[in-house]
Amino acid sequence: MIGYEDMSKNKIFKKIKIKDTEFSNRIVVSPMCQYSAENGLMNDWHFQHLSQFGFSGAGLVMIESTAVENIGRITHNCTGIYDDDCLSSIKTIMEKVKVLSLNEVKFGIQLGHAGRKASTQRPWEGRSYLRHNQNPWKTIAPSAIPFDKDWPIPQEINDDDLQRVKKAFIDATRRSVKAGFDLIEIHAAHGYLLHQFISPISNQRKDKYGGSLDNRMRFPLEVFEEVVKVSNNLPIGMRITGTEWEENGIEIEDALVFSKQLKNLGCDYVCVSSGGNTPSPKIPVKEHYQVHLSKHIKQNSDILTRTVGMITDPIKANKILENDESDMIAMARAFLSNPRWVWDAADILGAEIETPNQYARRFKKSI
Numbered sequence: 001m002i003g004y005e006d007m008s009k010n011k012i013f014k015k016i017k018i019k020d021t022e023f024s025n026r027i028v029v030s031p032m033c034q035y036s037a038e039n040g041l042m043n044d045w046h047f048q049h050l051s052q053f054g055f056s057g058a059g060l061v062m063i064e065s066t067a068v069e070n071i072g073r074i075t076h077n078c079t080g081i082y083d084d085d086c087l088s089s090i091k092t093i094m095e096k097v098k099v100l101s102l103n104e105v106k107f108g109i110q111l112g113h114a115g116r117k118a119s120t121q122r123p124w125e126g127r128s129y130l131r132h133n134q135n136p137w138k139t140i141a142p143s144a145i146p147f148d149k150d151w152p153i154p155q156e157i158n159d160d161d162l163q164r165v166k167k168a169f170i171d172a173t174r175r176s177v178k179a180g181f182d183l184i185e186i187h188a189a190h191g192y193l194l195h196q197f198i199s200p201i202s203n204q205r206k207d208k209y210g211g212s213l214d215n216r217m218r219f220p221l222e223v224f225e226e227v228v229k230v231s232n233n234l235p236i237g238m239r240i241t242g243t244e245w246e247e248n249g250i251e252i253e254d255a256l257v258f259s260k261q262l263k264n265l266g267c268d269y270v271c272v273s274s275g276g277n278t279p280s281p282k283i284p285v286k287e288h289y290q291v292h293l294s295k296h297i298k299q300n301s302d303i304l305t306r307t308v309g310m311i312t313d314p315i316k317a318n319k320i321l322e323n324d325e326s327d328m329i330a331m332a333r334a335f336l337s338n339p340r341w342v343w344d345a346a347d348i349l350g351a352e353i354e355t356p357n358q359y360a361r362r363f364k365k366s367i
């Protein structure tokens with residue numbers, strides 16, 4: 001491998017250190033569910049999906065939202081990390097992926113629980129709730145409020161469930177450390193369980209976990225407080241909701257309060273996303289449509305931020321960082337279209353990046 005040199009004048013290609021871990025640049029392959037696992041276990045599809053990004057040149061590659069308990073899977077085909085079989089399949093795939101990866105690349109795992117958005121069809125099979133003949137399971141949520149009018153009513157989470165789910169996040173974090181990941185991310189966005197707690201739309205509990213913002217944040221913060229203890233000092237962050245794009249939903253000021261509390265508990269970064277907790281929010285989807293959310297949190301707190309959403313142009317992506325609107329950039333669909341996005345960005349911005357020897361001629365290096 002040809003070594004990476006931190007000589008770019010562009011911030012996007014500058015190293016960033018989180019705790020003891022140095023990332024070779026600020027470009028992140030966003031977590032992307034592949035809906036291709038069997039019984040929670042990864043397979044050759046995940047191997048090809050992740051290995052192409054292992055030599056993409058991105059500083060960090062995120063593994064898809066991986067369920068901390070089996071009823072927390074979004075679909076029958078989501079990956080899990082809820083038992084030792086799951087751990088062993090992840091370890092097997094990641095060891096193979098790492099053989100093909102650049103030295104500099106780091107891998108992170110996103111840990112999630114889908115709550116009331118579990119037990120659904122894969123996107124290409126309809127994305128709706130599983131019908132009776134599709135082997136559905138009972139979902140859980142902070143309140144017995146379905147995601148959409150005709151969706152099954154979830155079971156309201158009781159005290160035992162709270163303890164079980166918290167333990168599932170702790171055990172999943174322990175397994176993630178054992179699997180050799182470089183970073184851990186807890187999923188509290190896109191309408192999944194921890195997001196459901198924070199939102200007044202999905203959380204109408206009467207106990208200490210519902211009502212005020214402090215109460216609604218309580219469970220996600222309790223989970224975070226516990227997982228950080230077993231994260232072996234790895235960089236650890238959360239994907240959060242900057243806005244639900246709904247009149248009575250989470251707003252950026254709520255996200256700011258949440259981010260500050262996370263920081264106090266030892267959270268290294270927040271990736272600021274939006275929406276997902278209601279069926280048809282009015283999202284003004286356009287280029288960089290979530291950057292202002294990251295910017296607000298970055299400029300009003302001291303937690304690192306990552307932005308995501310409709311970022312495709314390397315010069316404009318770099319500008320987001322130069323303008324101090326975010327510390328890192330994540331991209332999903334741009335990497336699906338072009339897994340070589342970083343190579344093209346390095347050409348455009350004039351950066352030296354680590355590349356596989358076999359492809360060095362692509363970079364006009366003298367091999």
Ligand SMILES: Cc1cc2nc3c(=O)[nH]c(=O)nc-3n(C[C@H](O)[C@H](O)[C@H](O)COP(=O)(O)O)c2cc1C
Nearest residue numbers: 030031032033064065308309310311331332333334
């Ligand atoms: C195929 C696919 C799967 C996704 N799976 C996840 C996931 O597992 N966890 C998550 O937080 N976001 C997931 N997302 C959302 C992306 O990470 C990203 O936030 C979103 O696509 C916006 O970024 P983009 O415009 O660069 O695609 C997924 C997106 C796509 C396209």
